[in-house]
Amino acid sequence: MDVGIKDLRDNLSRHLASVRDGHTVTVTDHGRPVARIVPAGRPTRLETLIADGRVTRSGRSKGPAPDPLPAAGTVTDLIDDQRR
Template identity: 35%
Template sequence: MDVPVSTLRAELADWIDRVRRGEEVVVTDRGTPVARLIAVDSTPLLERLTREGVLGRPRRTARPTASGAPRARADRPVSELVGEQRR
């Protein structure tokens, strides 16, 4: 089933539900196919990729923290900074 990008954006939840039910969705941009949405069952996929050597198990199980790094502080509202970058 094909869906234009604009329709996909407007109705994303509905299209994701269709994919979960097993449908394959081809996303088009001005009539040209640009992406394919298919259901993914990540657990078997990760196990297969690990067996094939594409992925590896983490060496550490503890998650890293950002301790010791200085926190960035804005000297003015972030909206002003964003506005400047958009110009």
């Protein structure tokens, strides 16, 4: 079921009752899907694929974030420079 943000806000209890009944609610913003509300007890598609043995998690962990680059000025100044 697709629901706009305003309708979700105005009828939240009704939509959550629908989710409790096992339905998935897709939240839209100007007709474009932005989020899904799914029943909490239902496994996600990824969890199902892992349980079926069709995919496995990577054995690698993420590396550390790189050191920040030195910069002068504000973010706005840097963005303006990039747009030129």
